[in-house]
Amino acid sequence: MALWGGRFSQSPAEAVFALSQSVQFDWRLAPYDLRSSLAHLSVLESSGLLDKKVAAAIRKALEELVAEVASGKFTYLATDEDVHSALERGLTKKLGEIGGALRAGRSRNDQVATDLRLYAMDAMISIALSIAELQEALIAKATEYSDAPAPGFTHLQHAQPVLFGHEIAKHVHAFARDLDRIQDWLTRTSVSPLGSGALAGSSLPLAPEVTAKVLGFTSSAANSIDAVSDRDFVAEALFILSMVGVHLSRIGEEWCIWSTTEFGWARVSDAYSTGSSIMPQKKNPDMAELARGKSGRLIGNLTGVLAMLKGLPFAYNRDLQEDKEPLFDSIDTVLLVLPAVTGMVATTEFDREKMALAAPLGFSLATEIADYLVRAHIPFSQAHEAAGKCVALCESSGRQLHQLTDDEFAKIHPALKGDVRDVLTVQGALASRTTRGGTAPSALAQQLSEAKSSLEKTRSEFTAAAKAFSTMMGA
Numbered sequence: 001m002a003l004w005g006g007r008f009s010q011s012p013a014e015a016v017f018a019l020s021q022s023v024q025f026d027w028r029l030a031p032y033d034l035r036s037s038l039a040h041l042s043v044l045e046s047s048g049l050l051d052k053k054v055a056a057a058i059r060k061a062l063e064e065l066v067a068e069v070a071s072g073k074f075t076y077l078a079t080d081e082d083v084h085s086a087l088e089r090g091l092t093k094k095l096g097e098i099g100g101a102l103r104a105g106r107s108r109n110d111q112v113a114t115d116l117r118l119y120a121m122d123a124m125i126s127i128a129l130s131i132a133e134l135q136e137a138l139i140a141k142a143t144e145y146s147d148a149p150a151p152g153f154t155h156l157q158h159a160q161p162v163l164f165g166h167e168i169a170k171h172v173h174a175f176a177r178d179l180d181r182i183q184d185w186l187t188r189t190s191v192s193p194l195g196s197g198a199l200a201g202s203s204l205p206l207a208p209e210v211t212a213k214v215l216g217f218t219s220s221a222a223n224s225i226d227a228v229s230d231r232d233f234v235a236e237a238l239f240i241l242s243m244v245g246v247h248l249s250r251i252g253e254e255w256c257i258w259s260t261t262e263f264g265w266a267r268v269s270d271a272y273s274t275g276s277s278i279m280p281q282k283k284n285p286d287m288a289e290l291a292r293g294k295s296g297r298l299i300g301n302l303t304g305v306l307a308m309l310k311g312l313p314f315a316y317n318r319d320l321q322e323d324k325e326p327l328f329d330s331i332d333t334v335l336l337v338l339p340a341v342t343g344m345v346a347t348t349e350f351d352r353e354k355m356a357l358a359a360p361l362g363f364s365l366a367t368e369i370a371d372y373l374v375r376a377h378i379p380f381s382q383a384h385e386a387a388g389k390c391v392a393l394c395e396s397s398g399r400q401l402h403q404l405t406d407d408e409f410a411k412i413h414p415a416l417k418g419d420v421r422d423v424l425t426v427q428g429a430l431a432s433r434t435t436r437g438g439t440a441p442s443a444l445a446q447q448l449s450e451a452k453s454s455l456e457k458t459r460s461e462f463t464a465a466a467k468a469f470s471t472m473m474g475a
C-alpha cells in the first residue's frame with residue numbers, strides 16, 4: 001500500500017517499486033516507529049486534533065501492533081514499500097480509515113529520521129556493553145600475565161622488555177576511548193527530529209519538545225530542515241564502529257602472529273579455532289583473522305555513507321534511504337565480532353617460558369647501557385653511541401651484552417664500569433620503568449587498578465542508559 005497515490009494516474013512500474021522498496025531492510029525500525037507513533041498520537045490528542053475516542057482506538061491498535069511485531073505475528077509483505085507503509089497497513093486493517101489519522105502533522109521524513117536515531121542509540125548502547133565485556137576479559141588476561149616478561153617491539157623488532165600484562169592491557173585503553181566516543185555521540189544524537197514534518201515544521205499545534213521527552217531525547221531539533229536531512233549521527237556512528245573494528249583488527253593481527261610456529265607464544269583454545277579440510281594438523285586462528293578482515297567492511301560502510309552525503313541538497317532526498325544498510329551492517333558486524341574476540345582473549349594461554357627467554361634477545365637491553373651512562377652524567381648522544389658500540393662488538397663476536405669484559409666496556413667508554421651488568425637483566429630493566437604508564441610491576445598494578453575502576457564506572461553508566469531506553473520502549 002503506497003502512502004502517496006492521490007495525484008498519480010498510474011501505479012509505479014515494477015522496476016520502480018523494486019528500486020524504491022526498503023521494507024526488507026528497514027523493518028527492524030518497526031518497534032521504534034511504533035513508539036514514536038504513540039508519542040505523536042499523544043500530542044495529537046492533547047492538542048485537541050484527535051478526539052479522545054479515536055485516540056483511544058488508535059492507541060489500542062498501536063499497542064497491539066507493538067506486541068504483534070515483537071512476536072512476529074505481524075510482519076511486512078512483499079507489497080509494502082517501507083516500514084512506515086507496512087505499519088500503516090496494519091493500523092488501517094485494525095481500524096479502517098481512522099488508521100490514517102496518525103499521519104497528520106508528520107511526514108516519513110521526520111519519522112524515519114526519528115526512528116533511525118532511536119534504533120542507533122539503542123544499538124550503540126548494546127555495543128558499548130559488549131565492548132565492556134571485552135575490556136573485562138583483557139584486564140583479566142593482563143592480570144594473569146602481569147608478572148610475565150616478554151620482548152616489546154617497535155617495527156616488529158625486539159625493542160625493550162615489557163611485562164606481557166602491559167602488552168595485553170594496552171588494548172583496554174583503545175576500547176575505553178571507543179566507549180568515550182559512544183557516550184559523546186549519544187549526547188549529540190539525543191535530539192528529536194519529530195515535529196519537523198516534511199521539512200518546514202508543522203502548522204498544527206504539535207509539541208515537539210513533548211514528543212522528544214516522551215521518546216527519551218534530551219531536546220527537540222532547533223531547525224526542521226537540518227533535522228530531516230542530518231545524518232551526521234549515522235556517519236559518526238560508522239566512524240566509531242570503524243575505529244572499534246580497527247582496534248579489533250589489531251588484536252586479531254597480534255593473535256595471528258603470536259600463534260605462529262615461529263613465535264609459539266599463544267595457545268588459542270580449540271573452541272575459538274578452526275581446522276583445515278586437508279591438513280589434519282592445522283589449528284587456525286580464524287576468529288582473529290575474521291576480526292581483522294571484518295574491519296574492511298566497517299571502513300567501507302563509513303566511506304559509502306560519507307560519499308552518499310557529500311553534495312546532497314537539503315532537505316530530504318531519497319538518497320538518504322541509503323543510510324540504513326551500511327549502518328545496520330556495521331552494527332551487526334561489530335555485535336558479531338565482539339563476543340567472539342572476547343571469548344578468544346579469555347581462553348588463550350600464553351607460553352611464559354618462551355616469552356621470558358625471548359625477552360632479552362635482539363639486544364633489547366641496550367637502552368639500559370645508555371640510561372646507565374646518563375645516570376653517570378654522560379650526554380645521551382654519547383651514551384647512545386657507546387651502547388651502539390657494545391651491540392656491534394657483541395654482534396661481531398657472537399655474544400650477549402652482559403658477556404662483554406670490564407676492559408671491553410671501559411675501552412668503549414671510560415664511564416662504563418663492570419657494575420653496568422647489574423642493569424643488564426630483564427628483571428632490572430622492567431623494575432626500573434616505574435613512570436606512570438610504564439612497564440614496571442608497580443606501574444602496571446596501578447594501571448590495571450585504574451582500568452578496572454573506570455570500566456566499572458562506564459559499565460554502570462551504560463547499564464543505566466540501557467535500562468532507561470528499554471523503559472521508554474515499554475519493555
Ligand code: ARG
Binds near residue numbers: 022026109112
Ligand atoms: N524509506 C524512506 C527512507 O528510508 C522513508 C522516507 C521516505 N520519504 C520520502 N519523502 N519519500 O528514507
